Amino acid sequence: MSKSDTVSLKVEFGGGMELLFSNQRSHKLTIPARVPLDNGTSGLPADTTDENSKPADISYLIHHLKDHLLKERLELFYENGTVRPGILVLINDTDWELEGEGSYILKDRDEIIFISTLHGG
Amino acid sequence: MSCENTGTIEKDAVMLRRPKFDRSKLCVKCKLNPGNVVIRHSVFCKTCFFPLVTTKFKRGLDPYINPKSDASRRKTLKASGNLLLSFSGGLGSTVLIDLVNQCYLAPFAVTEDGKPKGGKDHPRNGRVWKKVTVCYVETSSAYSGARDRLEDVRQVVNQYQNVEFIPLRIEDAFNEDWWTQNGGRLGDSTLRVELSNEDLPLSAERSPKSQLPREALKQFLSSLPTQTAIITAIQNLVRVLLLHTAHVTESSHLLLGTSLTSLSIAHISSIAQGGGFTVREEAQEEWAPDLPIAGSSLPKTGQIQRKNIRVIRPLRDVGMKECGIWAWWRGLHIVGREMSKHGKQEIGSLTRDFIVGLEADYPSTVSTIARTCAKVESKEEPAGATICIGLHKLTIARPAQRDVQGWKSRISIRSYPFDLTDPHLPLHTKSSSIVPPLGASHSSGVPADPLATLTPHLCYLCHTTLTSRSSRGTAGNGALPQSGESVPLPAWVASRLYKGSVSSEPDQPIGEIWETTKMDEKDMKNVIAEYLIPDE
Numbered sequence: 190m191s192k193s194d195t196v197s198l199k200v201e202f203g204g205g206m207e208l209l210f211s212n213q214r215s216h217k218l219t220i221p222a223r224v225p226l227d228n229g230t231s232g233l234p235a236d237t238t239d240e241n242s243k244p245a246d247i248s249y250l251i252h253h254l255k256d257h258l259l260k261e262r263l264e265l266f267y268e269n270g271t272v273r274p275g276i277l278v279l280i281n282d283t284d285w286e287l288e289g290e291g292s293y294i295l296k297d298r299d300e301i302i303f304i305s306t307l308h309g310g
Numbered sequence: 311m312s313c314e315n316t317g318t319i320e321k322d323a324v325m326l327r328r329p330k331f332d333r334s335k336l337c338v339k340c341k342l343n344p345g346n347v348v349i350r351h352s353v354f355c356k357t358c359f360f361p362l363v364t365t366k367f368k369r370g371l372d373p374y375i376n377p378k379s380d381a382s383r384r385k386t387l388k389a390s391g392n393l394l395l396s397f398s399g400g401l402g403s404t405v406l407i408d409l410v411n412q413c414y415l416a417p418f419a420v421t422e423d424g425k426p427k428g429g430k431d432h433p434r435n436g437r438v439w440k441k442v443t444v445c446y447v448e449t450s451s452a453y454s455g456a457r458d459r460l461e462d463v464r465q466v467v468n469q470y471q472n473v474e475f476i477p478l479r480i481e482d483a484f485n486e487d488w489w490t491q492n493g494g495r496l497g498d499s500t501l502r503v504e505l506s507n508e509d510l511p512l513s514a515e516r517s518p519k520s521q522l523p524r525e526a527l528k529q530f531l532s533s534l535p536t537q538t539a540i541i542t543a544i545q546n547l548v549r550v551l552l553l554h555t556a557h558v559t560e561s562s563h564l565l566l567g568t569s570l571t572s573l574s575i576a577h578i579s580s581i582a583q584g585g586g587f588t589v590r591e592e593a594q595e596e597w598a599p600d601l602p603i604a605g606s607s608l609p610k611t612g613q614i615q616r617k618n619i620r621v622i623r624p625l626r627d628v629g630m631k632e633c634g635i636w637a638w639w640r641g642l643h644i645v646g647r648e649m650s651k652h653g654k655q656e657i658g659s660l661t662r663d664f665i666v667g668l669e670a671d672y673p674s675t676v677s678t679i680a681r682t683c684a685k686v687e688s689k690e691e692p693a694g695a696t697i698c699i700g701l702h703k704l705t706i707a708r709p710a711q712r713d714v715q716g717w718k719s720r721i722s723i724r725s726y727p728f729d730l731t732d733p734h735l736p737l738h739t740k741s742s743s744i745v746p747p748l749g750a751s752h753s754s755g756v757p758a759d760p761l762a763t764l765t766p767h768l769c770y771l772c773h774t775t776l777t778s779r780s781s782r783g784t785a786g787n788g789a790l791p792q793s794g795e796s797v798p799l800p801a802w803v804a805s806r807l808y809k810g811s812v813s814s815e816p817d818q819p820i821g822e823i824w825e826t827t828k829m830d831e832k833d834m835k836n837v838i839a840e841y842l843i844p845d846e
Contacts, residue, residue: 203638204401205646274663274670277634282356284347284635286330305644306401306571306634307666 195219196245196295200254204305206276209266210258220245220253220295228252228270247278248291250301265307277304328672347635350673356639363628363636367409371624374594375438375563386436391562391617393439395473396552397446399463399645402625403567405633407444408642409624410565411470414438439563443474445555447548449647451481451524452531452540462645476555483547484526489801492558501804502796503764505533508777510764513796526798533797535779538656542583542775545658547800554802556619557599568623571630571669574679579661585771589686595621626680629673630666715765718773764799 200216207214223242225233228249233242243249248271255267266273271291278285279302280293295301331348337355338345339362345353354362377390395410397403446463450456460477467475482488486500500515521529534540556564568576576592585592597619625633637644669676765773835842 203644204634205644208646275630275666277631277638279635279638282346284345286348287335287345287353290330302638304634304638306630 194222196222196297196299198250198295199298199300200250201300201302202304203302204277205307206266206303206305209261210254211260216258218253220250224249230256244294246291246295247280247285247293247301250295251291254303265305266303272303273307275305275307277306278302279304347631349629349632350677359632359635359639363632364409364413366627366632367624368413370626370628371565371622374620374622377562387438388436389439389562391439391560391619392441392443394552394556394559394561394564395442395444396564396566397444397463397467398567398647399446399459399466400567400647401630401633401637401644402569402572404466404642404644405569405628405636406565406567406625407467407470407473408636408640410442411473415442415470415472441474441559442472443476443555443559443561444470445476445478445552447478447480447482447551449480449544449548451479451527452544459645459647466643466645476559478551478555480544480547480551481523481527483523483551483800483802484521484530484798485523486801488523492554500801501799503776503799504796505535505776506795508765510768510773510776512762512764515798521798530797530799533795534775535777536656538583538658539775539778541656541658550800550802553597553599553619553621560617561619562617564619564621566621566623567625569625569628569630569633570680571665571676573623573626574676574683575658575662575665577679577683578665579658580771582657582661583771584774585769587688587769587771589683593623593626593680593684597621629676630669631673715773718770764803 196219198218198220200218202210202214202216210216221233222245223233223237224230224245226241226243228251230249230253251267251270251272255263259266264273266276268274272278278290279300280288281300282302285291285293328351330351331345331353332351333353335345335353337343337358338352339354339358343355343357346356347354347359349359349362372387375387375389393410395403395407397407444467446460446467448458448460448463450458464475464477467473478488502513502515504511504513531540531543534543552564552566573593577589580586580592581589599617599619628636636642665676665679764776768776829837
């Protein structure tokens with residue numbers, strides 16, 4: 190796989206979210222640049238075309254984190270194909286709501302931050 | 311003609327989701343920088359975000375600092391006492407302590423020669439509170455398998471200068487030593503309550519130190535009827551511990567890290583549990599304690615220091631999202647707070663899931679909940695003397711409904727396996743029970759026996775918390791309390807319960823317990839023997 194076939198990312202967790210991810214706050218990841226439309230994380234099938242694949246986006250990253258990095262309590266991170274309400278996502282220090290949320294196409298060296306607000310007052 | 315417009319109708323039927331932000335991606339404040347965060351459909355850049363939160367925080371606190379509340383912030387801020395900050399390790403309280411430090415405790419601006427700008431006597435350079443204390447209540451004893459976070463919290467608090475730290479444990483609520491060291495007064499017995507009976511009959515245990523506080527806490531919590539009741543009881547025990555600590559530290563203000571989102575959750579959850587009568591007090595209240603301060607000489611009756619404590623939530627206009635972003639951009643470490651893994655079906659958790667989900671798509675609606683609740687007032691006048699001494703408003707004089715039991719019996723349909731005309735039936739079976747005010751006298755002039763039952767002194771919420779069982783079974787260990795089985799009550803209940811029975815003798819400390827016991831004829835004769843005219 191050449192370098193352009195992958196995307197290197199820095200993923201950080203805050204607000205107590207790191208406890209679900211081996212208590213490690215910062216992770217460096219490399220994910221495929223093209224991924225299945227259904228966000229499956231076991232790799233692209235051999236007959237991959239542009240029609241049955243898409244560029245890696247935040248939705249895929251969430252699935253990737255759920256399947257490969259999350260260590261416990263899935264329900265505190267993932268719900269209905271996206272992050273659970275109450276988890277903030279920053280893309281390069283900017284609210285993901287300004288960047289199209291899950292449909293934001295990931296670029297090389299992007300910094301994605303997940304912050305939990307579920308620990309209340 | 312075919313029905314061509316069917317598709318149009320279906321399209322119209324789907325409510326369009328409002329865009330996450332209005333207008334452009336530029337900051338709505340400076341109108342120059344690209345936005346970094348969306349707060350209730352408005353876009354702010356990172357530079358404008360910090361003053362936005364600070365302004366909201368100060369707007370929620372400044373007008374209530376001076377003894378005489380004043381909306382004008384031009385006056386010098388000077389509190390009448392110290393400050394107690396409640397710290398849970400959660401997001402809100404972490405942001406709260408950071409904001410208080412930044413706005414009120416940070417070193418004064420200095421001139422080039424190192425002196426405070428405007429001179430040391432300039433009002434701006436004075437301390438608003440003489441002393442600032444942070445109180446943390448460790449709740450791990452209340453949850454099985456929970457991690458003790460006390461040392462993590464101590465590390466966080468130690469980062470702040472000029473701040474004292476008071477760590478407590480939730481079992482201190484049942485610790486008579488803690489209660490007496492903090493100005494409480496005890497009798498020679500501990501109160502226990504029978505939760506299997508709706509009248510909540512009380513009994514006194516003569517050997518007060520027979521049970522460790524932690525065991526007493528566990529017995530109390532495991533006897534509660536539902537998971538909701540357990541979580542509510544834990545919150546209320548923490549709350550009362552904080553109130554007493556505020557009193558002991560001579561604080562005029564107790565600040566809680568309740569954000570706008572948490573406040574909306576608290577409102578809905580409280581109303582769902584029967585706390586609708588005190589919706590307004592949920593947001594802000596004032597407590598006039600009538601207890602002596604530890605270490606001070608015993609107060610004489612009539613000499614009790616009444617210094618009001620304002621319970622304020624300065625983050626009540628700041629949403630959870632703003633708190634999360636603030637904490638991240640300021641590099642604050644969130645210790646996290648214990649959340650029950652078993653209470654997903656309890657009202658608090660269900661409400662939190664609902665409100666947090668609502669906030670993701672309709673953030674303004676969550677804000678509307680809190681703002682609307684702030685305006686809600688009960689149609690009925692509160693019963694002045696009926697101050698709940700239960701769990702919820704244990705010591706704080708929140709209003710309670712009149713004749714709660716009577717109202718409860720009117721709204722419930724019940725069937726009993728016994729004859730309702732029997733005059734010896736328990737109180738709650740009467741069609742309308744008249745609730746005597748705390749410490750009041752019966753019409754006969756005989757003092758009411760405070761040791762009879764707890765029910766008449768509870769508000770609807772507290773009574774429901776202690777007695778209402780789930781139709782799906784019990785919480786805790788799954789065993790209902792057996793008839794006649796009693797559980798210990800928190801250490802302070804006795805002194806509040808007997809407050810109305812305090813001796814009027816000037817040299818008696820407050821909180822002396824009077825107990826009424828039935829004497830047999832022979833004992834009565836002995837007591838009055840010297841006044842009896844001997845039989846000729």
